[in-house]
Amino acid sequence: MSISLGPNQYGKAENRLVRVYRDTARHEIRDLNVSSALRGRFGDAHVTGDQKDVLPTDTQKNTVFAFAKEKGVRSIEEFGLTLGDHFLEASPAADGARIEIEEYAWQRIPVDGAGHDHSFVRSGGGVRTTVVNVDGRGDDRRAHVVSGLTDLTLLKSTGSEFHGFLKDRYTTLPETTDRILATSLVARWRYDHTDVDWDKSYDAIKALLLQRFAEIHSYALQQTLYGMGQAVLQQHPEVAEIKFSAPNKHHFLVDLSPFGVENPGEVFHAADRPYGLIEATVVRDDASDPGSAWHGVPGFC
Amino acid sequence: MSISLGPNQYGKAENRLVRVYRDTARHEIRDLNVSSALRGRFGDAHVTGDQKDVLPTDTQKNTVFAFAKEKGVRSIEEFGLTLGDHFLEASPAADGARIEIEEYAWQRIPVDGAGHDHSFVRSGGGVRTTVVNVDGRGDDRRAHVVSGLTDLTLLKSTGSEFHGFLKDRYTTLPETTDRILATSLVARWRYDHTDVDWDKSYDAIKALLLQRFAEIHSYALQQTLYGMGQAVLQQHPEVAEIKFSAPNKHHFLVDLSPFGVENPGEVFHAADRPYGLIEATVVRDDASDPGSAWHGVPGFC
């Protein structure tokens, strides 16, 4: 019997980096959660315990913070690509690097109608994410960027139906032509290449996802998601494919008839568990080969 | 030796109620988490197990949902007062009722520059709260309202100093005239009476807290909080006192000197634990007697 090491990676997870730009009195901040991981020929570290090929996770952490000053943090995608390439240079045994970054949004606090120079309040409306995978160096280098958003909680108080579904002996769900549709959206889209205006693309895609969720008359969460993804692909040639993971956050109409009270779509119980979970991909037929793009993308690999 | 029942209360916690107003095509929603609790002469339920005085928590839940239709949900304060009075009527053994409500904020999704009629995205910027305590009925009735907000995450990238503090043999903290100040604010203010325009008062107090956090040059989180509370009391005669619980969310300047890199206030590590925790009250000297107002107010009783 022979036993060996299979796929593996290691890194430093959740470096909570805040970068302040204070070149003028009007500060800018970027608030990130950065995780790095290296994969490759690390057999000795596992099998014999020899760490000669292992760049410590502590060093990876130091690098993340140092690069925030040395290289700067513009978009998270660019920062991820810079880190990925660096770690492949610094670690000869690595074949690939994955950099995952979350960015938390802040708004300037309004004072007398204007945003304050250096005081901020954290916004809701979702967390921006990216996962950058870089394989190889020099001519063999391939870089992939999958960006997205999480924790974007959406609700339609009407304009949602669900009927005509398959039934069996365990089906008790009534059909409906009017229900609440709510989700906490996770979307991840793979860029076709890296020649992208990252911040501009993110802002436009987020706005489009919101708009389509609002506009589409829903016959199922699946159809809503497909329509949202279709719009992104139609309007954003830089996107090769988009994936969604969307809990159907059930809002149950409360039966008030025992109390002689009617409830025509007005009072709901927002349930926690169980929830429907809809996962779907919308893809351009001539999309580029994903390669390792989805490697280590939370919830989508 | 004699043993007896001391203070007690019971109720239904965390009823997740969503109320949709659909009188016109432009829907309104209020998204609440409602908890009720009754206190009083419930000795039999505990000592002998006789439940004759106990209005079940299931009934309390039903009432919350039924009242959302029968009485409607305007402000959470008014809804809490209505529920409190009702439960004291419904439960003769109860001497007091506490109703705690959280409200989650939603914004209309923008479509072509206007907010959509029935599609919403959940906002950040804190959770609105109230705790209503009602004691007694009829002429003996006293009602108290403590409203507030939680999860309001704030940050100043400069304008914060900390020095001149007491030192002992365990003190290693360097003094500083420029640091990041950040907190996740919890504020709770006690209204002096119940003749209040609740939504208007909440919006104004929240805006004022944000503004003062931004404007005050900070010598300590204590002094910032005091200034914020002072402004609320000065501008809002309806508020008798205000309490804060504010973690000092440390942002440590990262030492990049081992890498030959300077870090003049630009790169920070946002730490999780431990954190400073500052709790303070600002009170009007002629404030009314709080009575049971702070009973069961999470974190402040």
Add this chain to the structure above:
Amino acid sequence: MSISLGPNQYGKAENRLVRVYRDTARHEIRDLNVSSALRGRFGDAHVTGDQKDVLPTDTQKNTVFAFAKEKGVRSIEEFGLTLGDHFLEASPAADGARIEIEEYAWQRIPVDGAGHDHSFVRSGGGVRTTVVNVDGRGDDRRAHVVSGLTDLTLLKSTGSEFHGFLKDRYTTLPETTDRILATSLVARWRYDHTDVDWDKSYDAIKALLLQRFAEIHSYALQQTLYGMGQAVLQQHPEVAEIKFSAPNKHHFLVDLSPFGVENPGEVFHAADRPYGLIEATVVRDDASDPGSAWHGVPGFC
């Protein structure tokens, strides 16, 4: 109009301290979460921003870690008392100190039937807690200890009834003579004095709470809790009073009749929210004055 500072305190929360005793090859570990807070005459820190009376929270943190070596960590109650007295010495402006400690339990990993010398697995079965409040110094010193446990999840699959309760027009709950009773128990007991064998007392009280939960035939969670508390007071003269906060974690019998399947108490849905919440105190009639004992005890003040 005059505005002033009311009650306030400050400190360092959630110092995650692990203390290893390695005097022999058979190591012992104590794994703690320590929070300290000082209260008293800190008006200047708030009103003018002058920090001359403020022992920094960073110093409090340093002290916690240094004392783990200098004084050692035997029981959490003793460690809390030691820290409380020290902070009152170190901070002349303080009138009182509160030390809150959680302890996480670990078991030795079994190897060939014996516990390993230095390898451990974290146990379940609840978190041990204490809140120590010390007021004053020297002859005026008063010290209070409230110990307890949290996150002790308990379930009875029968032996629980609920009927004979008060009904009104919103009552739909059927009466039952057989249901699941489940809770995630929080118990906090106030010691009458500090001349206690802390570890021994904790172990015995925890075992007794478990045993009584098992033995008592329940007519309501209230009656179960009262019986548990009564037993503690009867058998532990060192305990002055005990308080409980216990969610009624509802397990709903699933209606399988639409599928022609009977369900005689066998298949349940464990619901998240809402939940009943039962809070009760059992007290010795000749209990000592609690003084500040319950100050800052989470969920019970």
Add this chain to the structure above:
Amino acid sequence: MSISLGPNQYGKAENRLVRVYRDTARHEIRDLNVSSALRGRFGDAHVTGDQKDVLPTDTQKNTVFAFAKEKGVRSIEEFGLTLGDHFLEASPAADGARIEIEEYAWQRIPVDGAGHDHSFVRSGGGVRTTVVNVDGRGDDRRAHVVSGLTDLTLLKSTGSEFHGFLKDRYTTLPETTDRILATSLVARWRYDHTDVDWDKSYDAIKALLLQRFAEIHSYALQQTLYGMGQAVLQQHPEVAEIKFSAPNKHHFLVDLSPFGVENPGEVFHAADRPYGLIEATVVRDDASDPGSAWHGVPGFC
């Protein structure tokens, strides 16, 4: 430009099922969290909104609860296989089904030295998991079982070194021959076939993982994990491969020298973030083809 639906699945997540066996007065309980998902030819549901092929997630939920009575819950693996096969029968458009189950452990409460008949306390020591993937029906059926455990928190207070690693200009970590090693282990192993005594295999593998963690003198978490996996493969021919995801939960030795206090490996700060994250696979060289076995396995796909 042409756009189409890519991989997708849908189902009901987190059905919290408690099954009580009460054939005798000595009850047995199994406490599960069950999620189901179907994948296949569901294009119409997404593209046109026609739900004729969609067995509602509500029906999936009903089936989980009904099967708990009709088929019974012995091991979670067997329950998962039964559900997977059923859903493929019930849903002609589905090509595959994934059933994910977590099981929470309970112990009988000790009363007078014996475990109580129907009163239980929830244990720690990790959560048992399985992910079952079934593809196809009849002769084409292939079934895969990946079982494991999560939340198993382990610590060695010595017997862990880390040195000889790769260094670059960002490396500041000192080498050490004695540190704390701690993790919250996630392990998932793929069974080579389904002819397994599931409960027996789980218990033995868990015990072996614990034992090897204790016994192995560690030169890195990677080497510890490899040794743990190697032992499982050597002693369990029914296991084809095993994967680990293990945070390196850093325990930093606290520098007490500013206070004139030595700290020879006794006082540590348990940090939250960032943490190392080590992921590795140990595989039998003649392992069977995994097929869809790792589809939808949280953290490992």
